[in-house]
Amino acid sequence: MSTSVPPTEHFSRYLDVDDLHRTLEQEATIKTLKTALRSSMTAMNEAFRNGEDIRHLVYGRAWVLDQILTQAWARFDWPDHDRVALVAVGGYGRGELHPYSDVDILILIDGVEPTSFEESISRFLTLLWDIGLEIGSSVRTIEQCYQEARNDITIATNLIESRTLIGNPQLQESMYERVTSEGAWTDKEFFRAKLAEQAERHERTNNTEYNLEPNLKTSPGGLRDLQTIGWVAKRHFGATYIRDLVDHGFLTESELEALNNGELYLWTVRYALHMISNRREDRLLFDHQRSLAEFFKYEDDKGALAVEQFMSKYYRVAKAMSEFNDMLLQYFDEVILRAEEQQHIRPINSRFQIHNDYLEVTYDKVFEHHPFALMELFVVMAQHRDIKGVRASTIRLIRDHRHLVDDSFRNDIRNTSLFMELLRSEDGVSTELKRMNRYGILGRYLPEFGRIVGQMQHDLFHIYTVDAHTLKVIQKMRQFRHRDHRDTFPVAHRVVNHLPKIELLYIAGLYHDIAKGRGGDHSELGGDDVIAFCERHHIGKWDTQLVAWLVRNHLKMSMTAQRRDLSDPQVIHTFAEQVGDIIHLDYLYVLTVADINATNHTLWNSWRASLLRQLYMETKRALRRGLENPLNKAERIEQAQHEALQALSRKGVSAESTHALWEGLGDDYFLREDPRSIANHTQAILEHREANTPLITLEKTSFRSHEGATEIFIYTHDEPHLFAATVSTLDQLHLSVQDARIIVSDNGYALNNYTVLTEDNLPLSDNPDYLNTVRQRLIEELSHPEDYPDIVQRRVPRQLKAFATKTRVLISNDPTLQQTVLEVITADRPGLLARIGQIFVEFGITLRKAKIANVGERVEDFFFITDRNDQPISDPELCQKLQQAICHQLDQHVQHSQ
Helix, strand or coil: CCCCCCCHHHCCCCCCHHHHHHHHHHCCHHHHHHHHHHHHHHHHHHHHHCCCCHHHHHHHHHHHHHHHHHHHHCCCCCCCHHHEEEEEEHHHHCCCCCCCCCEEEEEEECCCCHHHHHHHHHHHHHHHHHCCCCEEEEEEEHHHHHHHHHHCHHHHHHHHCEEEEEECHHHHHHHHHHHCCCCCCCHHHHHHHHHHHHHHHHHCCCCCCCCCCCECCCCCCCHHHHHHHHHHHHHHHCCCCCCHHHHCCCCCHHHHHHHHHHHHHHHHHHHHHHHHHCCCCCECCHHHHHHHHHHCCCCCCCCCCHHHHHHHHHHHHHHHHHHHHHHHHHHHHHHHHCCCCCCCEEECCCCEEEECCEEEECCCCHHHHCCCHHHHHHHHHHHCCCCCEECHHHHHHHHHHHHHCCHHHHCCHHHHHHHHHHHCCCCCHHHHHHHHHHCCCHHHHCHHHHCCCCCCCCCCCCCCCHHHHHHHHHHHHHHHCCHHHCCCCHHHHHHHCCCCCHHHHHHHHHHCCCCCCCCCCHHHHHHHHHHHHHHHCCCCHHHHHHHHHHHHCCCHHHHHHHHCCCCCHHHHHHHHHHHCCHHHHHHHHHHHHHHHHHHCCCCCCHHHHHHHHHHHHHHHHHHHHCCCCCCCHHHHHHHHHHHHHHHHHHCCCCHHHHHHHHCCCCHHHHHHCCHHHHHHHHHHHHHCCCCCCCEEEEEECCCCCCCCCEEEEEEEECCCCHHHHHHHHHHHCCEEEEEEECCECCCCEEEEEEEEEECCCCCCCCCHHHHHHHHHHHHHHHCCHHHCCCCCCCCCCHHHHCCCCCCEEEEEEECCCCEEEEEEEEECCCCHHHHHHHHHHHCCCEEEEEECCEECCEEEEEEEEECCCCCCCCCHHHHHHHHHHHHHHHHHHHHHHC
């Protein structure tokens, strides 16, 4: 619903109607119309590339279709022609078409049965198909239109957007009056239905403009939001163009200009998307995002990729359109739904009052006279949870006065105190911070936050823009406090409710990613920013240092949990030294859990939860024990064996046979396995009677390991091909390896544990037949590991194909472990571990343990390896060849899959 339609003389360059008419008299209809359609589309696409006004193209395409359809209609005889009309409906009815937009038509009949026109209609629609038009068509009488509109709000909306192309125009006028009558939908019913329709549509896209692959039409801030405004305005006010809302007092001239510019931008992107994809596509898929960034001439720079700059512009426009949508629908709500309500006004103070459950200012110059009220409003909202929202007139005043948020405002003690009061509020913190962001106040009050509004990161790990992610982090922190999140986040729930100053946690959440996109280490830069924030808000020195430490170290806990061996006492001791005390640990744990959950909802599962919980518990124990008295290796082994013996004794397992078995297992096994697993493994090995057959057990992992996943324990003679055979088999079984603990005993047996989930990151089925199938398949393959199965050639998911992460391999030797550490960073894909295992076999490498970490579209895996003689790989030439082989084979596989 744009401001106006350009004059038709702009469109004649795309199609010469007189020439079309002459040619139709001389040549075949199908060929002529098809040629005219194709040539006009080619001309418009070329004009678009040359910078033509998008309005000329969007309305021009509809005009061209008008000419084609009316000429096609005229090819047939229409009996009783006053009782039939060809009507454009929907977007075509508005006169707006993009290259592959739906072309919806209605053949409207009155007073006679549709069957009398059946032959002409069939031949007409066949002609349209033959010339290459994919038409959405319906044939209805006026009464049928009325009945269909009553039953379906979508049909009602399409019929409101209608105009006659050819035939009796009075039919469309009568139909319009009928479907917009009170008998079909009252104004209130229509508005409520459109609100519900929008809410459902937004729900499907997580109620955010900032999805990884947003839909230009249906996502919040997209074209459908603007059309919703238009539909309601047309239904209630009889408005033809958005400009008419200025006359009704709902828009100012400057707002109209901003709204129109936003719509034209979305039109431009959609036109380019259709043209580039060569089909009707409204989703900004990853590969299209890159093509569009190139089309619009964005270039990579130090701070952001070209595609990130393009998407940042889109997100900012979508956010602005959402803001208009909110304000105008709130106006409509007040005018349509609440106009007849009795007016109830409850004063709050001299600046604000509650008007029928919505907050409003007491007079129009409140913000002009008291700029601090721009901050106070959000504190009032947080403190009065019965308030449903902000009155539309007050939203407009906020927009008109947000320029008052300047350096003087930011340093005013009233505003800094109000902002801290908001952060300390019992309720509404995340809700009001989101409202501040939506109304454009947060990014002005915190300019560093303003720089990350709409900033995206082009990967599958971060599914939201930086500002949306940041506010979701705080939302998660707030949710952890509530009783209904106790079962899902038991440790976070307990810890967050015992933090001495919870506002410090929120500040760390606000600033942990604040320096993204500036270049350099965003954690360090963010630490500097948050110190400045704390000083401006008069936060004490110790609290300031705590918050700065959290920002600078916000990735440390997740990286340690996912990349290091948590069964190694030295890892825990080192991490405990870095943390320093339990207060720092508590804050860091909650920040980490919130950060992961707000980054990508698919990242959080029971396995990842248990990793962080294990690190938290072990570190807390180390801190309580005292860093100067770390639990040494011998004590840890003794404790693990003692607890395992107690469990085995309760099961009736002989201590003598247990000790005999344990003598050959080596210290590493007891350091890396928990007592429960040691007891279960010991019992299974002692009861295993088939010496030449691998022992395979499957069970849910324990609390200290990877809860929620399935642990596959393998006990068999160690063989060079064992790892490759195992991961290849698991891959064929469509199981995803989350962690691998590879242990070779002193007597030459492998005691290997693989923590697995399904491909969808879910636990394995508890079905005994299924688990037995997995077990038997592993036994079969591992009985002859040198003949391990071929790597499965499975389709790489579409989204992963868009991110061809170039493989990096880092090799170093750890003198304390006497092993070589091999780090592989590459694009995720099915069969990855199987390919790496195959390379290990080719190079005669023995795998001692592995740490598997998936980060969105990327994996960051650590392998601890030795040569055939159980020694670190010290030959530089061999290291280089290994590095080159892994990079070459993995990158070659990605290229092949694309």
